[in-house]
Amino acid sequence: MPEASSAQFSTVPLPTPSSIHAHFDIRFIEGLLISLFFRCMAALLNFAHRREEGIKWWLVFYTLAMFSFVTVYTGMNLYIQSISFIDNRQDVPAYSPRASGPLNYQHNFRQTSLGLIPNTMFNLNNWLADGFLVGSLFDFAHTLPGV
């Protein structure tokens, strides 16, 4: 029923409680991520375990970059959710065909840094994660020759 849902969407703004539940989930996973990051950095910077090969600084900076990207993305996304779904949940569109509500408010700043930076961080994080997996495969193929 696309017509009915569109009509409903254009008149009724999104409810706030779903956004708040999403915030709890995101903060929970962000906590897991922070603990994982510090465990990983402690292992990477451990001199006792890496006496022979030394600290691989590119891995340290790679981890730091991925953590920075995803933290910036999460922080800005939480801020966007907060200002659009709570502060401006009944935003009035500039002209009549547009839908009212938080999505209209998000649509207004899509070309600003607030709209562009989170998506850029998401893409950079995805490229770093995929690139690390591709690099691991090539490393693996080099370590096990002839397979």
Place this chain on the structure above:
Amino acid sequence: MVFWSVLCLISHTLSRVSNVCSTPRSTVATLSTPQTSGLSPFPAACTLPLSVCILPLHKLATTLWINAINIGIGIAILSFQNQGTDTTLVFSSLGIPYLTISVLLNVLLTLMIIIRIVLYDRKLRAAPRSPVAVGISGLFKAASTMLIESCALFAVSSLVVVGSLVEAADHSRGAVATVDFSFPILAEIQVRAFPRPQYPGQLSDVTDTGDCSTTHHSTSRQRERVDERSYHYWTHQFVQR
């Protein structure tokens, strides 16, 4: 084959891009009347990943091609958003193939690594004086750990986002809300690829610590010992986690 596949991909992506660009701005920006835009996410969602499947998936260089295609689609998404195209429209037309190809790449890479582990295990078992220390259960544990860690988490969360994006093309409220809260979760699951605490070194690292100086000038016995140590290095690393 690879050339024609990539050419097909580029032409298809360009046609999608021109289709998005030629859509009138007023209808693109209209959230309440998405049917008038004339864009459906399903062709791009189906044809781009299927076009990638034409590539020879068993070769290592294919992963680089798929990664490059994924990066190109991501740049296109950012470019369209910077030009002011409706975010929901861009994500439903280009975001679906972007995430689908990313999932395909992750599944492909994970399967490639697991197949190499299994082949190496069979090779070592067939060799005389084979030190089978890990065993079938250890191999299964290593493979299942890799499947869950590298592939399953990201695939499941990405499929949730892709399904929500398909529904969000019709601007249904629930689907848009699902996209809103599942995208950050997907971004945080992406960093499951944090470099492992015991990152495996190159074969030269393994040989430098022992009595085998180089791989090229080693005897067959030395090469066998290097293979054993390399095997233990990888399998124990996955089993002990």
